[in-house]
Amino acid sequence: MKRFSRWMNEVLPPKWVINVWVVAFLVLWMTPHLLAWTYGLTALELKEDMQFQKMVNLCLGLFAFTYAAFRVFCFHPVFNPRYMKWLSQTPWTYGKPLPNGPLLLVPQDAVVVGIMTLLHWLISPVNWAMTPAVFLTAHAVLIGLTLFYSRQFLQAYLLIFWFSGFLYVYQSTVLTGLLMVALSLVALWGIRDTLRSFHDWSSEKLGNNPFLQLNSEKAKEIQREKLLGWPYDRTGPIQASPNISLRWSAAIASLVGWWVFSVLFNFPIDPRTSYGFFMAILWCGSWIPTIICLSGYSSPISWWGRVRTGRWFIPGYDKVFLSPIVVTSVLILSMIIVGLFPEIYPVTMGLTTTACIFLSFLLTPDLTEWRLTGNHRIVAGVGFGQQNELQQTQ
Amino acid sequence: MIRVENVTQHYSVRPVLTDISLTISKGIRTAVIGPNGMGKTTFLSVLAGVLSPQRGYVEIDGIRRRSSVENELAIRRKAVFLPDRCYLPKMRTGREFLLGVGRLYQIDELRLFDHAQRLFRLFNLTELADSPISNYSAGQQKKISLASALITEAEILLLDEPFSGGLDPAGILALRRVLARMKEERDCTIVFTAPVPELVAENADRLLVIRDGRIAVDGTIEELLAEAGTDGSVEQLLNERIFPESEQNVAEYFAGGVA
Numbered sequence: 001m002k003r004f005s006r007w008m009n010e011v012l013p014p015k016w017v018i019n020v021w022v023v024a025f026l027v028l029w030m031t032p033h034l035l036a037w038t039y040g041l042t043a044l045e046l047k048e049d050m051q052f053q054k055m056v057n058l059c060l061g062l063f064a065f066t067y068a069a070f071r072v073f074c075f076h077p078v079f080n081p082r083y084m085k086w087l088s089q090t091p092w093t094y095g096k097p098l099p100n101g102p103l104l105l106v107p108q109d110a111v112v113v114g115i116m117t118l119l120h121w122l123i124s125p126v127n128w129a130m131t132p133a134v135f136l137t138a139h140a141v142l143i144g145l146t147l148f149y150s151r152q153f154l155q156a157y158l159l160i161f162w163f164s165g166f167l168y169v170y171q172s173t174v175l176t177g178l179l180m181v182a183l184s185l186v187a188l189w190g191i192r193d194t195l196r197s198f199h200d201w202s203s204e205k206l207g208n209n210p211f212l213q214l215n216s217e218k219a220k221e222i223q224r225e226k227l228l229g230w231p232y233d234r235t236g237p238i239q240a241s242p243n244i245s246l247r248w249s250a251a252i253a254s255l256v257g258w259w260v261f262s263v264l265f266n267f268p269i270d271p272r273t274s275y276g277f278f279m280a281i282l283w284c285g286s287w288i289p290t291i292i293c294l295s296g297y298s299s300p301i302s303w304w305g306r307v308r309t310g311r312w313f314i315p316g317y318d319k320v321f322l323s324p325i326v327v328t329s330v331l332i333l334s335m336i337i338v339g340l341f342p343e344i345y346p347v348t349m350g351l352t353t354t355a356c357i358f359l360s361f362l363l364t365p366d367l368t369e370w371r372l373t374g375n376h377r378i379v380a381g382v383g384f385g386q387q388n389e390l391q392q393t394q
Numbered sequence: 395m396i397r398v399e400n401v402t403q404h405y406s407v408r409p410v411l412t413d414i415s416l417t418i419s420k421g422i423r424t425a426v427i428g429p430n431g432m433g434k435t436t437f438l439s440v441l442a443g444v445l446s447p448q449r450g451y452v453e454i455d456g457i458r459r460r461s462s463v464e465n466e467l468a469i470r471r472k473a474v475f476l477p478d479r480c481y482l483p484k485m486r487t488g489r490e491f492l493l494g495v496g497r498l499y500q501i502d503e504l505r506l507f508d509h510a511q512r513l514f515r516l517f518n519l520t521e522l523a524d525s526p527i528s529n530y531s532a533g534q535q536k537k538i539s540l541a542s543a544l545i546t547e548a549e550i551l552l553l554d555e556p557f558s559g560g561l562d563p564a565g566i567l568a569l570r571r572v573l574a575r576m577k578e579e580r581d582c583t584i585v586f587t588a589p590v591p592e593l594v595a596e597n598a599d600r601l602l603v604i605r606d607g608r609i610a611v612d613g614t615i616e617e618l619l620a621e622a623g624t625d626g627s628v629e630q631l632l633n634e635r636i637f638p639e640s641e642q643n644v645a646e647y648f649a650g651g652v653a
Contacts (some may be wrong), residue, residue: 228491232494235475237500300445311448369463370462372467373461375446375460
């Protein structure tokens with residue numbers, strides 16, 4: 001028994017969490033019997049009551065989700081900077097057991113989820129499969145989030161892409177189960193690669209990300225350097241700006257377009273009620289990269305000056321407006337297509353979304369290049385969110 | 395060396411700079427003076443790469459500003475621009491601010507700590523070094539912003555109105571001497587603006603007067619002294635060139651019967 005207990009302790013949450021689970025299970029198990037005794041019904045009648053089943057599903061689903069979250073947040077070094085820092089300084093390599101406990105799913109998880117499922121079946125035998133389903137889905141999704149940190153973009157992308165599959169197969173228990181298993185396999189593939197390349201990405205993250213710094217002073221230093229005020233924030237010799245490659249622009253645009261198509265295909269909406277909403281979101285979204293470029297970098301001459309001097313067009317500056325202009329054209333074209341062929345609304349909207357996002361990435365100038373070589377006027381002042389921190393001299 | 399070629403700039407309709415071309419050699423202190431609103435700050439902004447002119451271009455040590463990311467970063471490493479008005483991080487201490495700027499310019503850490511301490515002594519800020527900048531007076535804030543430009547160890551200093559902003563006499567004296575020794579000992583190129591000629595006569599090797607967007611006067615102190623002759627001074631000559639109507643305005647004001 002002691003050996004079993006020690007074996008299980010590798011993955012079990014703290015005792016107080018288990019106690020809460022036990023009490024909640026007992027309450028849920030006793031409720032139908034108490035209600036039956038009070039109102040003179042049979043326990044079976046109550047167990048088949050829809051409202052009762054919903055409550056049981058919600059509670060037990062929450063427990064399964066809590067366990068999945070615990071397994072990811074407490075065992076993954078990404079969420080524990082001290083653990084990550086310490087681990088990066090040890091000779092630990094992939095294949096050896098992780099000191100804080102296993103990150104990959106292990107037989108103990110099957111025991112815990114199996115017990116939860118059994119209890120679910122005892123309380124409400126109708127939806128007992130929901131417990132393992134919630135656990136596996138939550139685990140895959142949470143792992144998917146960590147894959148962005150550890151640079152396993154392919155697996156993260158696949159997880160988000162295949163997650164849309166639920167929209168197509170949610171009515172079939174077998175297909176939903178198969179999809180869940182597929183998602184879990186992708187998540188496990190991602191964790192394996194994450195652990196294999198741990199020393200590569202962890203050193204980079206620890207070096208660059210102030211939130212992952214064990215040494216708080218170092219983190220503060222990094223923050224300080226980012227907030228030096230005018231003119232150093234905009235005229236200093238370091239201008240590292242985020243940049244998204246063409247390949248990833250296409251991949252992200254396709255993914256969002258696919259999701260839009262999937263939602264509209266599986267839950268048809270009248271184009272007349274939803275089209276304006278989609279258009280507004282896409283049009284406003286196309287301005288985001290432009291606004292980022294324009295923030296702190298204004299036109300070299302005023303708009304009135306352009307009118308008066310006849311210099312309507314300044315190529316080195318006006319190139320930032322190319323993306324919203326082209327996106328607007330795409331939206332007008334899409335509006336015509338939706339008007340002519342409302343039956344292919346999901347396809348039109350999916351393609352429109354993909355085109356708009358891709359064109360926004362493609363046509364907006366590279367931020368570093370724009371800031372350093374654009375034909376603009378760098379505006380003195382403070383950026384968003386810095387007003388409280390900076391003060392003007394004189 | 396700084397080369398300005400056919401620079402023209404207008405924000406709206408009125409040209410602020412018109413077809414300005416000149417070359418500033420290495421190790422020369424150049425003062426840009428002129429009346430308010432006549433283009434001094436715009437000229438310095440063009441040199442600093444803050445402003446992309448409508449026509450013309452600026453080259454620093456043979457590299458054209460804003461021609462490519464690599465070129466612009468190379469220029470930024472060797473030239474620092476200090477505007478008339480800075481935004482300082484008020485919650486940070488003066489020392490934190492200086493160290494942050496030094497690190498931005500990738501100065502060696504040990505040298506940086508030592509340099510920051512010497513700058514605090516230079517500007518009489520030692521006691522305030524570890525106080526938040528919000529506790530500094532206007533003059534002390536001007537001093538810390540000047541110190542931030544010096545801590546970059548840049549070869550080219552582009553300073554907009556460095557003598558204004560509430561500097562006390564000790565601060566003005568310190569800055570004058572620092573600019574002189576930066577030139578003598580480090581061969582730094584310094585371009586600074588000033589509203590009045592009195593401040594610059596002793597601090598500049600070359601004077602530029604910008605008036606109505608054009609260079610009205612361009613010469614070394616010696617050349618201007620020669621032009622002024624034995625009867626006048628450089629200050630008097632510059633006042634006549636920069637503010638030719640001042641005397642007449644004053645005379646007209648009192649002729650109007652002002653008590």
